[in-house]
Amino acid sequence: MTAMLLLGATTARAAESAANVRWFQTTEQSLMDAIATGNRQPWDRIMDSGFVITTEEGQIIGREQFLKDLRPLPPGLTGSITVRDLTVQEFPTFAVLRYLADEWETVLAQRLTTQYRVTDTFRKNGSTWKIVASHVAVVTTDPPAQQVASDGWPGLAGTYQILPDGWTFHVVLRDGQLFGGRDPAKLKRFIPLTPDAFVLQGSLGEWLFVVGPDGKAMRIVDFRKFEPLVWTRVTDR
Template sequence: MLRAKDQALLDAIAPGNVKVWDDALAPDAVYVDENGAILDRATFLKQLTSLPAGASGTIAIASYQAVQHGDVATVIHTDNETENYHGQMLKARYLTTETWQKYGSDWKLRQVHVYAILQDPPAILLNAKELDEYVGTYTAGDLKQTVRRDGDHLVSTRVGRPDVVWSAEVRDVFFISGQPRIRKIFQRDATGKIIGFVDRRESWDLVWKKAR
């Protein structure tokens, strides 16, 4: 029953069907969206509008877990979104956690937290000459790591850790498969020479300087 309610809520997002959500939300419900914004019931319902002209889409539940604790149920579900945006197909995945509470004979949604599941970007291939520019030893305080080329990709080595493959997203920007929050962004001086890189996790940087 809760899964059916949740799918109906997801179906109501694209057309901006406020009534479906208004009927399901508890009076003091809180909605945390995929961008981290914390919305009270009224604010969430106010911003729930239909997709603009040229855009259409669906969100389908992919997996669903619900555990009941008396008159409260906790739910975790993953959702797959497909959007047709002016003729181009876009996809996204979400992890949603919820708290439902029974009011009389019905269940109301008290809290929702939606998390956009990050995925690795597509990799590009750089030629050997381009990759060789990044090869060297880098330091960050008392930390040290070496970067070498291995065929069509880079490999980094740090003492006491396994080697790690770096794949190119664009020129000067690399990522590690399975770590989509982090980018390795190389820095150059005015002549174009590599002088270091930053480990960027969201907006926070750990700076590595090229030693040789």
Template sequence: MGVRRRADHAPDFSRCRRDRRRGRAHHPVRRSKRSRPDAEGRLGAAGGDLAPARGGGMISIFGLLAVLLLPTNAPAEKASGRTEAELKKMTGELLSAVASGDWAVWDRYLDDSMIYTSEDGRTMTKAQLKEEIKPLPPGFSGTIEVESAEIHVYGDSAVVSHEDLERENVFDQKLVSHYHITDTWTRKDGRWRLVASQVLVRLQDPAPATIVDRRGWDDYVGRYDLSPSVSFTVTREGDRLYGQRTGRPKQELLPETDTVFFNAGAPRTRKIFVRDAAGKVVRIFDRRDGRDLLWTRAGNP
């Protein structure tokens, strides 16, 4: 469940929607597993030019340590029906308490030493988290519920990995988000206490724009070079645009605007076509997480 920073503007459970429209995380973030570097020394994946992760963001070192520090002499075991039901119930109560801002629920289950990693990568203590759990302002409402959960027990510790669905109503506008959360619990004096939690967002592709006049797309067709050995070739087939990087399969470029395109399943990245002062397309900015990789059109400096 993602706790949003409470600013002096109205949240979308507390942050504005512009990042979500740009394909960025608005709850948790995570980074893809490391892959082998490509010919240019960049980490990549077979499916995308910049190896976009299916959900962006960085795995918290604290969440990892919480798992590594579980008792090594206690092999993972499937939770008993009673334990599983108890952990699921507590997880659901915590999620429900986000929209209502009911800190009493969190205080009841959180260990004093707990570490919480939020959707924007901030690491918070219990005291800091308390400042984030506030009721939603007028005009905002919503729910977060567990869609599925996997539970592993290690003696008096347990890891609960769950997929969650958030529905928001912002002045009668409907929004939906999906999250993956990993919680680490430990049993103290017969009671389960939450000692670590990390929230990750399931990033979604933006809705492709409806481009009525696509005649300008012919200007994008051509080869763009990253180096003498690595190129990105843009082709057009009817009213569809495609891009293919050296050594990788061809992928359709879907329009977000007239000049900004993305690949399905890669919401962290964009291809941005850039024109010079004379209106000629001379380069592509390959943007991931706000950082640009420059591809220069063949025949242009």
């Protein structure tokens, strides 16, 4: 008898949990659908009075400001966000959700795609849930290489150093492509954005080569998370 009661309770909890996951999936998708249209109602209905969101730019925005800023996409822009890979960690009084927000948009006929990792926290409010916090982070990927002039790339090759006696960084030209790295045996490809601005494959930030009158780079300004790290040329090889 006891075993049957325990089994019944476990089955009931599993059914309730599955129902909650379906509710969260539907709710999160409705919130994402409301962004492009600027529909405040789905958000207003589910948001806790103390709701706070941390945006992908690091801004912290409260409920009132978020709803005020929520407007339809302007003319010339279209887009949509799909909620994928939703997971739910459910506790007696709150739940933590994580999912991939898969976004596409067209900006005056140019198509852009971006993915975000979203973490939402809900608190239980009687028989329903209220969202109290959201954190959004961009999923970083390598940008597409741009078609740029490469005739000046031989002048970018060389060895650079964080002066006076810091790390060294090697830049080599190989088969028409630039590669760079601190370990000569593990160089990564530079993805060109302009003739002298690059992204290092698999890394955050932009690498800007400052070229002198002789066509050789004097230094590299490596923007690491928007802060410059300067590497100075020390040799041509």
